[in-house]
Amino acid sequence: MAFLSKKNKEALTSPIGANNPILVQILGICSTLAVTAKLKPAFVMALSVMVVTAVANLVISLMRKGIPSRIRIIVQLVVVAALVILVDQILKAFVYDVSKSLSVFVGLIITNCIIMGRLEAFALGNKPMPSFLDGIGNGLGYGMILIIVGFFRELLGSGQLWGYQVIPQWCYDHGYSNNGLIILPPMALIIVGIIIWVHRSKNTSLQEK
Amino acid sequence: MENLLSIFVKSVFIDNMVFAFFFGMCSFIAVSKTVKTAMGLGIAVTFVMVVTVPLNYLLNKYLLTEGALSWLGEEFATLDLSFLSFILFIAVIASVTQLVEMIVEKFTPALYNQLGIFLPLIAVNCAIMGGSLFMQERDYATCTEATVFALGSGIGWWLAIICMAAIREKLTYSNVPAPLKGPGITFIITGLMGMAFMIFMGIQL
Numbered sequence: 001m002a003f004l005s006k007k008n009k010e011a012l013t014s015p016i017g018a019n020n021p022i023l024v025q026i027l028g029i030c031s032t033l034a035v036t037a038k039l040k041p042a043f044v045m046a047l048s049v050m051v052v053t054a055v056a057n058l059v060i061s062l063m064r065k066g067i068p069s070r071i072r073i074i075v076q077l078v079v080v081a082a083l084v085i086l087v088d089q090i091l092k093a094f095v096y097d098v099s100k101s102l103s104v105f106v107g108l109i110i111t112n113c114i115i116m117g118r119l120e121a122f123a124l125g126n127k128p129m130p131s132f133l134d135g136i137g138n139g140l141g142y143g144m145i146l147i148i149v150g151f152f153r154e155l156l157g158s159g160q161l162w163g164y165q166v167i168p169q170w171c172y173d174h175g176y177s178n179n180g181l182i183i184l185p186p187m188a189l190i191i192v193g194i195i196i197w198v199h200r201s202k203n204t205s206l207q208e209k
Numbered sequence: 210m211e212n213l214l215s216i217f218v219k220s221v222f223i224d225n226m227v228f229a230f231f232f233g234m235c236s237f238i239a240v241s242k243t244v245k246t247a248m249g250l251g252i253a254v255t256f257v258m259v260v261t262v263p264l265n266y267l268l269n270k271y272l273l274t275e276g277a278l279s280w281l282g283e284e285f286a287t288l289d290l291s292f293l294s295f296i297l298f299i300a301v302i303a304s305v306t307q308l309v310e311m312i313v314e315k316f317t318p319a320l321y322n323q324l325g326i327f328l329p330l331i332a333v334n335c336a337i338m339g340g341s342l343f344m345q346e347r348d349y350a351t352c353t354e355a356t357v358f359a360l361g362s363g364i365g366w367w368l369a370i371i372c373m374a375a376i377r378e379k380l381t382y383s384n385v386p387a388p389l390k391g392p393g394i395t396f397i398i399t400g401l402m403g404m405a406f407m408i409f410m411g412i413q414l
Binding site: 026027028029030031032033034073074077078081082084085088089103104107108110111112113116184185186187188189190192193194196197198199200201204207 | 228229230231232233234235238239292293294295296299300303304329332333334335337338339342343346386387388389390392393394395396397399400401402403404407
């Protein structure tokens with residue numbers, strides 16, 4: 001594709017693998033853990049964060065020459081908060097049950113470190129188009145982990161995926177039972193820990209001495 | 210009085226910000242390398258929390274909820290501005306954080322240098338915003354209750370980060386598999402600590 005120059009492509013794809021916001025930069029953990037007990041809220045959350053990150057990156061990048069650096073945090077927060085209010089109202093209007101189950105975590109997208117981190121590190125110093133792609137890329141990288149964690153937690157914890165039963169009844173008849181522990185918050189941390197373990201075994205340059 | 214005590218104990222142990230809701234995990238993982246820095250950040254978070262939650266409580270009660278504007282006159286009595294709460298809360302939090310940053314820089318420069326980027330980032334610490342949003346969702350009856358809840362949540366976060374820092378200081382001497390070093394093992398330990406904190410679940414107060 002012509003419009004994806006090398007730099008743009010890198011902005012889009014590097015956060016998905018080698019520079020993943022959750023696994024490498026350790027940002028945006030709070031929501032990763034709290035909304036992933038089921039796949040559906042995890043997916044909605046991932047989508048919302050991706051939209052907010054991309055649009056906020058775009059807006060801040062357009063305004064980057066006009067923002068005095070002393071008050072940039074406030075400006076960024078206002079932009080992000082306005083976008084999150086929009087997302088919140090849309091979720092309430094179209095997927096009310098998911099919006100209820102996400103409860104305060106929609107509001108907490110404002111304080112999601114990924115968004116602030118990308119605004120500070122990328123959007124303030126780059127043109128709108130790469131910033132937008134960077135936002136999409138980071139949103140995808142974040143969403144990927146959310147969906148992996150949500151997949152395992154819902155499958156092992158309640159034997160369902162997206163609310164449909166996938167573990168057949170005869171398994172239960174032969175003594176299989178759902179692992180109730182995996183639904184509880186602490187297991188989410190341990191799953192993310194294991195994902196980090198796998199990821200760093202592959203990317204040895206990231207290992208700490 | 211008994212009611213306040215139960216809110217306090219509940220917010221420190223049962224609904225611990227870190228172990229039950231994972232609020233403020235980013236700075237929790239990044240700043241918990243030594244007990245001293247953890248202590249400083251814990252104090253800062255508790256302080257910001259105790260200031261912002263009551264402020265937001267008052268704003269919520271007298272500006273945002275349905276019918277809150279009735280003190281302005283009859284025609285305002287039906288307004289419901291609660292959709293504006295995110296933006297108002299974050300503005301209060303950001304300005305209080307700025308204030309704390311200036312105070313810390315003036316009085317303890319050493320701590321200021323140690324905390325580095327994480328001091329301004331308190332503004333985007335989910336624990337603080339989460340405190341305000343939970344205060345709104347749980348609908349505390351009086352401002353005192355909201356303050357006690359904020360104090361308890363702050364202390365709970367403080368307690369958690371100090372425990373974590375103490376464990377990590379000891380962990381330097383252990384032989385952790387190389388890919389798991391740093392964040393990986395910290396996540397797993399936090400998970401185990403969370404399980405330990407689960408013993409408080411189901412306690413009726």
